[in-house]
Amino acid sequence: MGLIHEIDYGTKPSNAEKLVSLTIDGVAVSVPEGTSVMRAAMEIGTQIPKLCATDMLDSFGSCRLCLVEIEGRAGTPASCTTPVAEGMVVHTQNERLGKMRRGVMELYISDHPLDCLTCSANGNCELQDMAGAVGLRDVRYGYAGENHLGTDKDVSNPYFLFDPSKCIVCSRCVRACEEVQGTFALTIAGRGFDSKVSAGMEEKFFDSECVSCGACVQACPTATLIEKSVYDIGQPEHSVVTTCAYCGVGCSFKAEMRGEEVVRMVPYKDGKANHGHSCVKGRFAWGYATHKDRILKPMIRAKITDPWHEVSWEEAIAHTASEFKRIQGKYGKGSVGGITSSRCTNEETYLVQKLVRAGFGNNNVDTCARVCHSPTGYGLKETFGTSAGTQDFDSVESADVILLVGANPTDGHPVFGSRMKKRLREGARLIVIDPRRIDLVRSPHVEANVHLAIRPGTNVAVLSALAHVIVTENLINTDFVRDRCDSESFARWAEFAADLRNSPEALADTIGVAAEQIRAAARLYASGGNSAIYYGLGVTEHSQGTTAVMAMANLAMATGNIGRRGVGVNPLRGQNNVQGSCDMGSFPHELPGYRHVSGSEVRHLFEMDWGVSLDPEPGLRIPNMLDAAVDGTFKGIYIQGEDIAQSDPDIKHITAGLSAMECVVVQDLFLNETAQFAHVFLPGSSFLEKDGTFTNAERRIQRVRKVMHPKNGYEDWEITQLIAQALGYDMHYRHPSEIMDEIARLTPTFANVSYDLLDRVESVQWPCNDATPLGTPVMHIEHFVRGEGRFFVTEYVATDEKTGPRFPLLLTTGRILSQYNVGAQTRRTENSAWHEEDRLEIHPHDAEERGVVDGAWVKLASRAGETSLRAKITDRVPPGVVYTTFHHPMTMANVVTTDYSDWATNCPEYKVTAVQVSPSNGPTDAQREYAELGRRTRRIEAVAAE
């Protein structure tokens, strides 16, 4: 296993179809028109010296090492900026060019420290390589001239350091920040010899607008910007391609290793979801895997008030199995259940639901998608026929109009956010529907054409108003509707939409946005070219979440914006494998592949394969399991990698349910909040320690590869298998690939998926079967999966959660770039340097009325409960709306959220809670008690020294 060196072609590929033939150093080559001479040379293995060129960035032409001679042309053009031409004859090496390149290198080295042997880039330095390539033997200028040696290092970023004394001013970092990330945090300050890379206005990196995505570090050809881990450990010696375990973008990374130690994670250029880009989480925040909080030994306890004691794996598994058997014996088959994890692999998720259905003998399995994108699954299945987004990420490159609803990609899905920004910089237009002024509304070189800052909870109203304009202003794509959609449902919907009660004017007050703005947005969406909808939890986590998903599907169908590149309806799914966990049959009513358990044919298929008979009745959803627990009929639960006690709404109800159970088994990396109520703790494995696959938001199935042995002893799927075996249900997989083979065998949309295929082609997007052997980037191309697209009438029904004199403000929630969801991982990394606590964003007007000052503690109270946190005064939120992130358990944000939920899927209404905010003098008593409870319930009994 060696270090994967990706070829750097120097410049980007050309997508032109026309080929151009030329001769380079006597070798004929044909490349697409628009290819640079440099890249054409690389295609035939001719490496032209270069320093400022790299194929992630547009060519720049500053280093002047890549000069070549072209017959019939004057001078020595730079091969990176010169496109090929038919019949061109290029010479890349001769005496004159060699002399010139040495001349340039001589200048570089006259201003560079000569500490190669002790330099952190030693072994991986392009400057060093080029000095070798051009044969530099002497620096006749000496080293006593003006120079940049001795300039101070900037070590402010937790993950990388900036050593300007080693900088060759190639601008690769600046260009990466602009072109790849789109943050524009870096620039070159000064001119001429004084030119230097500067974060912001010559600030420290940490204090600047830098978002620590790592693109600059990756782009740097020297040790100027380098990971602190490389500085500390040294260069890696082998690497393995794997998939990030944070968000639903699913970035491919090279885990660069020294033995079993990760030296760094580098985004993989061939990764089809990220194309070599990353964010601060995937790139740097992997230190949690070795954090001291991580539990590596199984533990059990009789009561949740007892301290934990460590046991052997055998004992833990045997205890779990005997408890579940005992409970089922006493309370019945349906008294236990399981929760699958969207953080785990497809194979692991599949196994947990199989354990529940085949081992427990019921369908009491649910997953965290319940609380995020269950309305997506339901809404898109009913309208289009598939419970997933319609496009690949690359599709955004062809979008002319982007309608972004209730999503904040630059924080939540940063790598996709960067691609979206790039498209916007190219001229695509943007409509944002969000109560809050997210970064995309206005940030460097990006500005929304329309921002509909709606009142939380009025998504359906605004989407209906958009529909009204489209229908009444004749913006319908009648050909598409006639050819592709169900006419009866369309007619019903059109009549509904046209009704005056859905006009922007009628709904303007409800929505809180001027009617004319809504009309402008509708016109732009319907007639701006390729229009693509991207949305997030700001759509789904509502009492009408499913309705809103359907409303967006209606808009796409009515305007014909579906079934080709650049359009579609795209959920930005939160977790790395939330798509996969849904695909794998994690819901109580569906077997893998979204097939209802009541279907006898499907059930029969699984029964034959699994050798058991399956319950034809849907099982309990998470809220129902907890209700049943409170009622005394549900007593045992196996929770793999989910922290419902922090992530689910109405925490009081959750904790009451968990406390009422007799055996709560938590399998996780850490003693999370839910583990406080657990009787058995099974230490889980991190994504670095297992094999498997994740499926990202674009249905892309990608390999997760083991780069080290599980520190806890077992991969997560092995633990599930041990439980099954102990329960007497025989599972005997030797490798996750065998689980995937079973999935493929039983799931038509996965029919051709195998590890062999994934090793060969990196990734595929389901459906992947005989009809589409290499997967399906864009869905519903010629017809909808369900046949004809079906419209749904989407009547706006205001949520029961209403503001009033006691609770006059609306709370909505969201995420921040540096932290990830419940924060179990990111809080245990240096990412907390950016966000050490959750804060309540409040408009200056609302703050002043309440005597709240910036940074002061405030009490946040709703009908469900109250909590305290510190305030951040900002006009990002409109008056009447407050906002917080939920990454820290002490915030107890979900004490405040209510138990209202989506009518169709029970997805909680996290995004709308009527609240009051008042000054307070610190955490509430409940928060203090909770902290104390945490300390108490996390006690681990000391093992007597032998």
Next chain:
Amino acid sequence: MKIYVPQDMASIAVGANRVAAAIAAEAQSRNIPVTIVRNGSRGLFWLEPLVEVATASGRIGYSCVTPADVPSLFESRFFDGGPHPKCVGHVDQIPYLAKQTRFTFARAGLIDPLSLDDYRHHGGGKGLETALSLGPSGIVAAVKESGLRGRGGAGFPTGIKWETVARAAASQKYIVCNADEGDSGTFADRLIMEADPFMLIEGMVIAGIAVGATKGYIYTRSEYPFAIQVMERAIVIARYAGLLGSEIGGSKYEFDLEVRTGAGAYVCGEETSLLESLEGKRGQVRAKPPLPAIHGLFGKPTVINNTISFASVPFILAEGGKAYADVGYGRSRGTMPVQLAGNIKYGGLFECAFGVTLGELVNDIGGGTASGRAVRAVQAGGPLGAYFPTSLFDTPYDYEEFAKRDGLIGHGGLVVFDDTANMAAMARFAMEFCALESCGKCTPCRIGAVRGAETFDKIAAGVEPEKNKALIRDLCETMKFGSLCALGGFTPYPVLSALNHFPEDFVPAPVRRAAE
């Protein structure tokens, strides 16, 4: 009675405003009704402030007028052209002016720069009329026929550039005037803007019609406050008169214009840096290709030409491409406003057909040095131009003839040095200038210029002079062929010309002393 007192920056610098005020005060106290017109300069700077009066026989001039001269001028009835020690007679008969071929600068100093009537009365606007009747392809054909080449220095055929932009398909195209006149010893752009701004506007409108551009920018420098003021006022007047805006001159064409001011970087006179700067970015050079004609301002096809190039166009359209091409030398057609500066007796602007020799320009026209000492060198084409020794004074003023002698015409500046000049110091200065003005993008210029100056210091200090001179030559090779733009690429011209033509100056001081 009309009295002309220039408001050109050079005239103001030598007291024109005070003279104008004194004339106004004196006229009032004597109760003589006079109209003072603030014209541009004729470009005969050694005569400034050159006060002119309109008489029946033509314009009579009074040179180097000071406020103290004003009472005596009135005594002499200068307003009727009366005799006075400072009288230089009929201005258009002053040999320096009479010898010129003023195609482009015909109205400079003659008219009130902001009077459209004056402009039209002296032939202004005819070019646009013809242009409107010819249409885009006819305009391009006329400009091609004229043989006009870019007057900023590169000498690229203007007609071909326009044709490229005209053929590029785009939703928006731009016309950009490079008026960031930064070469030492040059002032032609400023003179045009201050003396005849409508001509520049007319030239740019014609360019807009020719290529299908509707928006233009004049990028000039903060050191030209009067030019900025005059241009901005002229643009407003032109808009009111229908020469800018929609339906220009009653046609279907539309074009508008604004002035943008640079912040002092020499490199922003380089066309791609200029475009970056116009876009609000750092003035940093772009790699070519793509050419600005295809991918210019804001990524759109853009005609970017020097002020003089645009200013030459109204004549070409009015009189025909042939009339312009009829004069000149070799492939250098038409006229060039040569700007005589430095240590020269008659500093000023001399517009003439190409082909006159360098020696004629310096000695016959310019009258030799101002110090009266022997001419030692002439730097032609700005700070990046070569130093010509007097032995090359037979060189005809022509792009190709200059190139043959490792020199360049550039923007038409000639800076004269007498025999006290230390050419080694001048060579070092070229490196220092490059280091000071480098945008910092490409390595040869960014680091090379600094190392060049350091190496000259070593030579001066007697440190391995031969080895270091060889190093300078290698460095010049790297800079000339390796630099991204002409700043680094042309710095070797002054360096190597000094080294080649004046080797005696590069003997280190200790060695020189020893030899004496």
